[in-house]
Amino acid sequence: MRQAPENEAIGLGAIAGGLVEVYSTFGLILAIVLPFVGIVLLARSFAEAHRARGIFSVVCICWSALLLAIPAWTIWMVWDKQLLR
Numbered sequence: 001m002r003q004a005p006e007n008e009a010i011g012l013g014a015i016a017g018g019l020v021e022v023y024s025t026f027g028l029i030l031a032i033v034l035p036f037v038g039i040v041l042l043a044r045s046f047a048e049a050h051r052a053r054g055i056f057s058v059v060c061i062c063w064s065a066l067l068l069a070i071p072a073w074t075i076w077m078v079w080d081k082q083l084l085r
Helices: 006-044 051-083
Strands: none
Touching: 006 051
């Protein structure tokens, strides 16, 4: 199998690294934004006549709050460690 020249291999590695950075940043943003949007939409869907839907909404809101609390706790721990230096 023929190998790529060294300068092409370095260029492809830089492109791949840039794509990974963009996708990971986009994923982190979505991991924070989507649970928040879910909480807002589920909170607006409460209805007195639909008890089962209300219970399901409360469970989903609590789950989304947990998904928001995990990155918030992680960011707080990292920031707290940096302030102690």
